[in-house]
Amino acid sequence: MKRLDNNLNNIQDVALITSLADVNTDLITMNIGKFIGKGTYRTVYEYNMNPKLVIKIEPDNTSCNLMEYTLWDEIQGLTGQLSWVKDWFAPVHYCSPNGKILIMERTIQSYHKTRPNLVPNFFTDVKSDNFGWLDKKFVCHDYGFIWRFIKYEKKWQKIEW
Numbered sequence: 171m172k173r174l175d176n177n178l179n180n181i182q183d184v185a186l187i188t189s190l191a192d193v194n195t196d197l198i199t200m201n202i203g204k205f206i207g208k209g210t211y212r213t214v215y216e217y218n219m220n221p222k223l224v225i226k227i228e229p230d231n232t233s234c235n236l237m238e239y240t241l242w243d244e245i246q247g248l249t250g251q252l253s254w255v256k257d258w259f260a261p262v263h264y265c266s267p268n269g270k271i272l273i274m275e276r277t278i279q280s281y282h283k284t285r286p287n288l289v290p291n292f293f294t295d296v297k298s299d300n301f302g303w304l305d306k307k308f309v310c311h312d313y314g315f316i317w318r319f320i321k322y323e324k325k326w327q328k329i330e331w
């Protein structure tokens with residue numbers, strides 16, 4: 171997973187592409203597929219290049235996509251006793267340079283599977299809309315706002331003078 175860089179050579183390239191309405195429309199329609207759902211911050215569509223993925227568009231500067239990208243990247247380092255944490259997050263595949271567009275694995279709503287009654291305490295927004303199935307795993311696909319991940323403990327370390 172990576173956050174995509176802007177690989178265009180200069181800002182004029184961007185200006186040229188965005189000024190061409192038909193090119194713009196093609197760029198949008200080649201990526202954005204069927205509407206899936208809408209939350210307070212993002213609108214989510216099937217990703218046309220791969221229907222197993224979704225594309226999440228965030229119009230305002232609310233930074234949820236960037237937060238999801240950062241958190242997913244961060245938890246990749248969790249191993250050993252903490253590796254179970256990763257199983258609760260829908261994987262992020264890409265985040266655009268400005269964070270407006272995020273590509274994530276598509277979860278499925280299945281009413282045949284028994285949903286757990288408990289989810290980890292570090293999730294902030296625990297309504298059922300924000301969770302779904304990835305095969306046998308029940309995962310959160312909306313972790314753009316999370317505030318319980320870091321545990322602030324009264325635990326001290328020596329400063330290096």
Ligand SMILES: Nc1ncnc2c1ncn2[C@@H]1O[C@H](COP(=O)(O)OP(=O)(O)O)[C@@H](O)[C@H]1O
Nearest residue numbers: 207208209210211212214275276277299311312
């Ligand atoms: N990875 C995903 N797979 C399937 N559906 C999703 C996924 N992410 C979001 N959705 C759908 O889109 C809706 C809005 O996305 P969400 O991430 O919750 O946005 P917001 O941060 O605005 O609440 C969700 O409630 C859900 O129905």
Ligand SMILES: [Mg+2]
Nearest residue numbers: 209210300312
């Ligand atoms: Mg949501």
